[in-house]
Amino acid sequence: MATAGVLGGVLALTALGGTSNAATGGNDAGNQQKSQARGDQTTAQDVSDARIKITPGQGAHGVGINGPVKVTVSNGKLTKVTMTAVATGAAIPGTLSADGTSWKPKGPLERATRYQVAAEAQDAQGRSATGNATITTVSPANDFIGHLSPEDGSTVGVGMPVTVNFDKAIADKAAVESEIQVSTSSGQQVVGHWFNDARLDFRPESYWTPGSTVTVKLTRHGVQKTVTFKIGRSQISTVDARTKQMTVVRDGKTIRTIPISSGSPEHPTYNGQMVISEKFGQTHMNGASVGLMKDGKPAYDIDDVPHAMRLTASGTFIHGNYWGADSVFGKANTSHGCVGLNDVKGGGDGRQPAAWFFDNSMVGDVVIVKNSGDKTRLAPDNGLSDWNMPWNEWVSGSASS
Numbered sequence: 067m068a069t070a071g072v073l074g075g076v077l078a079l080t081a082l083g084g085t086s087n088a089a090t091g092g093n094d095a096g097n098q099q100k101s102q103a104r105g106d107q108t109t110a111q112d113v114s115d116a117r118i119k120i121t122p123g124q125g126a127h128g129v130g131i132n133g134p135v136k137v138t139v140s141n142g143k144l145t146k147v148t149m150t151a152v153a154t155g156a157a158i159p160g161t162l163s164a165d166g167t168s169w170k171p172k173g174p175l176e177r178a179t180r181y182q183v184a185a186e187a188q189d190a191q192g193r194s195a196t197g198n199a200t201i202t203t204v205s206p207a208n209d210f211i212g213h214l215s216p217e218d219g220s221t222v223g224v225g226m227p228v229t230v231n232f233d234k235a236i237a238d239k240a241a242v243e244s245e246i247q248v249s250t251s252s253g254q255q256v257v258g259h260w261f262n263d264a265r266l267d268f269r270p271e272s273y274w275t276p277g278s279t280v281t282v283k284l285t286r287h288g289v290q291k292t293v294t295f296k297i298g299r300s301q302i303s304t305v306d307a308r309t310k311q312m313t314v315v316r317d318g319k320t321i322r323t324i325p326i327s328s329g330s331p332e333h334p335t336y337n338g339q340m341v342i343s344e345k346f347g348q349t350h351m352n353g354a355s356v357g358l359m360k361d362g363k364p365a366y367d368i369d370d371v372p373h374a375m376r377l378t379a380s381g382t383f384i385h386g387n388y389w390g391a392d393s394v395f396g397k398a399n400t401s402h403g404c405v406g407l408n409d410v411k412g413g414g415d416g417r418q419p420a421a422w423f424f425d426n427s428m429v430g431d432v433v434i435v436k437n438s439g440d441k442t443r444l445a446p447d448n449g450l451s452d453w454n455m456p457w458n459e460w461v462s463g464s465a466s467s
Contacts, residue, residue, distance in 0.1 A: 114369050115189040116142025118197030118350070127202035127213050128233065131177055135201070137169040142189040144169055152180040152200070153217035178205045180217065184347070195369040196348045214282065216430070218293040223430030224273040224300045225341040227452045228256075228282055235263035239465035242266070245285050250297075252278040259455070259463035261447040271457045273432065276300040276317065301431045303423075305384075305405050307335060308437035310396045312405070314423070324419045325396025327387065328438060329403040333358075335435050336403075338444035339453040340377040342384075342431045345424065348413060349374045349385075356381040358402055365402060372413030373424035377405075377433055378449040384433060386413055386420030395419075405435070 121136045122129055129135065137147050143166035149158040158181065160171045175181065185197045202213060212232040216222050228248050236242050239260055248256045248268040252275035258268045274280065274297040282293040305312045307328045314322045329335035351374075353365035372386035386409025387394075387401075394400055395408045409420035416425070432453070446455040 113367050114142065114187070114193035114195040115191070116140070116187040116193070116195040118144075118185050118187050118195055120183050120185060120197055120199040122199075122201060124199040125201075126199075128205075129175075129201050129203045131175040131203050133170075135171055135175070135181075135183070137183065137185045137197070139167050139185075139187040139195075142187045142195065143167060144185060144187045145194075146186040147183070148185075149181055149183045151176070152182055153220055175203050177203055179203050186348075193369075196350050198346050198349050200344060214284075214293060216295045219295065221296045221298045221428070223342065223428050223432065224276060224297055224302075225339070225432035225450070225453060226274070226295075226297075226430030227341075227450055228268040228280070229450070230266045232264040232266075236266075237263075239263075239266075243465045247283045247285075248280065249283075250274065250278050250280045254278075256280075257461050257464050258466070259452070259460045260465060261463075265447065267452050269452050269460070271460075273300065273302075273453070298428060298430075301427065303427075303431070303433050305335070305433065305435045306437050307337075307399060307435060307439070310399060312407075312423075314426075322422070324407060324423060327390060327394045327397075327401055327406045328399045328435070329440070330400050331439055333402045334399075334440035335401070335405060335438045336378065336382060336440050336442065336444040337435050337438045338451060340382065340433045340435070340444070341450035341453075342375045342377065342427055342429050342433065343450050344376040345427070345429065346374045346376075347424075348372050351383075353402065370411070372409050372411075373407070373420040375424065375427060376449065378444070378451060380448050382449075384423070386410075386418065386424070388413075405433070 117140045119138050122134060137144065144162060147160060147169040149160060149171055150156060158171045160169050162169050180200065180202045183199045187195045212230050215229045216226055230246065243258050243266060250256060254270035254275060256268050256270050258266055260266050276297055276299050278297045280295055280297065284291045299317055301314065301316045303312055303314045305326055305328060310326055312324045312326045313320055314324065348370045350369050351371045352367045353359060358365040372388065374383050374385035376383055382403055384405040387406035388409045388411040390406065392408060407420035407423055409418045413421060415421060444451050444454050446452050
């Protein structure tokens with residue numbers, strides 16, 4: 067039944083919408099076309115032959131607690147695998163095979179829990195590869211066929227909406243919405259909005275009040291479940307694609323201005339309000355995954371992009387860039403749509419702007435891009451971009467209004 071059950075407190079990231087803005091890119095500002103070719107060639111030479119596969123894949127939910135999770139590598143050996151519970155940070159112990167080509171967790175996983183898996187490997191030439199996936203385990207019996215974010219007990223930034231993703235289309239939206247009440251200790255009015263038949267988000271008119279507590283009450287057949295999360299400090303970072311600077315404002319005070327390189331004229335970054343939904347110390351970015359090809363090959367293939375934070379479901383990240391010359395940042399927009407910050411290979415230098423921004427950001431923080439040449443409206447359902455919808459339009463999308 068489309069309306070059956072009671073929601074389990076599990077988080078699942080959306081994979082909706084989006085037309086442009088793919089991950090990574092960028093190189094020398096002097097002669098952009100020649101530098102682009104040189105940068106692509108260098109990147110291609112550095113790409114590891116090792117290929118990591120995480121089963122099940124990114125964004126999977128309803129994952130069984132016994133046996134299905136596995137990490138494997140071809141043309142190389144695994145050097146490090148970590149699996150952590152997102153809400154608590156608890157590490158899950160695992161077993162690496164004798165030949166170093168596979169890893170799996172020891173024992174059963176917890177139900178209704180979101181896990182992040184991060185894997186590193188090397189090929190025969192010692193070149194590194196990375197892989198990441200976020201999965202959610204199956205909910206207990208009698209739960210809604212749906213997944214709620216943020217996690218119970220978590221602390222998030224002021225831009226984090228409450229998101230419910232259902233596994234099946236909801237026919238009676240008003241009935242289901244009436245069973246989900248969202249309130250905040252700040253007293254802000256919170257309203258739900260249906261993006262489609264399977265996604266219902268809640269937010270106030272403006273960002274959540276810093277330091278407030280949000281309560282989600284889920285009721286079905288007399289059974290009630292309560293999920294609470296806290297709103298941390300306010301951090302809103304504004305990327306100006308024209309000046310190529312990002313201003314980081316915390317609790318109303320500018321704490322840092324960082325030179326950036328955003329999307330090139332051919333691949334401009336979305337304008338609009340975006341929300342950090344995931345953080346990865348390193349991740350693999352490949353143009354083929356977002357449809358960006360060049361001469362039959364991925365436009366880019368970088369195994370170890372450092373300090374990467376997802377901004378949209380369609381592939382926009384703000385991340386470290388070690389392959390671009392220092393002269394790029396603050397001077398030229400050269401990426402395939404992401405926002406790049408100066409960094410070093412491996413991301414091990416905490417003095418770099420990318421490392422600082424990563425360490426000082428949390429899921430739910432807002433990143434605003436302005437003055438980009440992109441003419442495409444950022445869809446509010448592309449990731450957690452809800453704030454791009456005017457309030458009157460938001461309210462009209464509630465089934466209870």
